[in-house]
Amino acid sequence: MVVGAGVVGAACAEALSAAGLCVHVLDRGPVACGTTAAGEGNVLVSDKAPGPELDLARDSRRRWPGLLAALGEELGPCGAEAEWEAKGGLVVATTREAVAPLAAFADAQRAVGVRADPVSSGQARELEPYLTRDLTAAVHYPEDAQLQPVLAATALLAAVRARGGEVCSGVPVRGVLRDGAGAVRGVRTARGVIPCPVVVNACGPWSGRFAAAAGVPLAVLPRRGMVLVTGPLPAGVVRRKVYDADYVGAVASGDADLQTSTVVESTRAGTVLIGSSRERVGFDDRLRTEVLGVLARKALGLFPVLEGVPVMRAYGGFRPYAPDHLPVIGEDPRLPGLWHATGHEGAGIGLAAGTGRLLADLCTGERPAVDPEPFRVGRPALMQEA
Incomplete structure (x- = not known):
């Protein structure tokens, strides 16, 4: 059973x-x-x-x-x-302070066999043409996928x-x-x-x-998260999962307070999913507009092209968190x-x-x-x- x-x-x-x-x-x-x-x-x-x-x-x-x-x-x-898509992922840094931790993380993964390919800012924008120019480092992960x-x-x-x-x-x-x-x-x-x-x-x-x-x-325990969904966009605006290097730290953190990090990815339907947030608030399922606002602002930092794009809906859910x-x-x-x-x-x-x-x-x-x-x-x- x-x-x-x-x-x-x-x-x-x-x-x-x-x-x-x-x-x-x-x-x-x-x-x-x-x-x-x-x-x-x-x-x-x-x-x-x-x-x-x-x-x-x-x-x-x-x-x-x-x-x-x-x-x-x-x-x-x-x-x-x-809707299996082996489209890969791109992890980017937008500050000087994030460059060394991102490189060290990728080095450690490569040591155990993960494809983690450092790319220049120019190469990152070839992968994602609408990505911000304010990049300090990027790593391409061809094994990442979505369904x-x-x-x-x-x-x-x-x-x-x-x-x-x-x-x-x-x-x-x-x-x-x-x-x-x-x-x-x-x-x-x-x-x-x-x-x-x-x-x-x-x-x-x-x-x-x-x-x-x-x-x-x-x-x-439940760990709450929220996501924004844009209206459908033309193909190629966002091509894969793209997230800021601070996302890894948010995932690994045990802090109960609100944490947000920038995650932007497309779906086969043409919509763009914008995240992510994490907080331990029990099973409180209220959508918090202030959190959604933070997610939207951070997404614009990675993809300025999203300014003015309509948000179709927002939703939240609970992740099963182990200490x-x-x-x-x-x-x-x-x-x-x-x-x-x-x-x-x-x-x-x-x-x-x-x-x-x-x-x-x-x-x-x-x-x-x-x-x-x-x-x-x-x-x-x-x-x-x-």
Whole structure:
């Protein structure tokens, strides 16, 4: 039983069903309506320092194209269309102070095999002709990619259904039931008890609440973010994901206060997504116009051409934040049969393919391609009461 029908839950369900297990997916709301719907679709290696998360990101980046192609063969091309674009990313510095940290970060990534190509200001503007001229450094990441997250989650779950599994939306899970030995024996839902020996907690920002209700508190918290969406623009105004070098620091920060960094990227529909913000405000979902104003002003600093472009809408969402900034993937040592796949914060879409495969390998006893130890549930940072 996978609880949570976002992209991470969908990837886990798909990988488990591909391994031959009978899989049911439950979600209290519609498919992919939470964090996944509020995501930008990033599949990035450019924002991760060498270490476990980068290892998982590179594994996931390798898997996504093949997984989508396999789903296309299984479901037909229309059933697996996820708007995959291997368009690369560009990280830029606009101050002298940012040059050395950006270069050092790229050097460290190259040392472990990531394509991180330093480019001159002129070369950066060849890649992005409308980029500001106030550049001090830039690094091109050809491996960065993008997909449409709701379509990706929908395709993964369609495969689960095609293999005999069930996907039920609008079914809240109210608790986990234990047998006489203290292991999972089922879940209690609004529609009654459903027996199952394995439950996967893929509830995203709500994973901490789900774990607490199961009697095993987990320090996964919501971290709020907001995005602006412009009206459609002519092709080529923004060609790839472009972000300021300070974005990496914002991602890695544990500060609860508001942080913003400049992120600008196009979509296949021609709209431009403008971010990003991070703050820990619980589940307060109010849009704050002052934050949106900061995002807009910073975007103009990178792409002056956006001045006067209409904003079509703004939206916000919650990322699942773990205090040590690593995903939580594996079985809970306190409750046999309860597994977690959460804590990816803003990287869940990019990490989903690798996460699903890692969890399925662990669950079925296969040898995983990525070392699972750094993502274990029992690490000290997660055992604190949330």
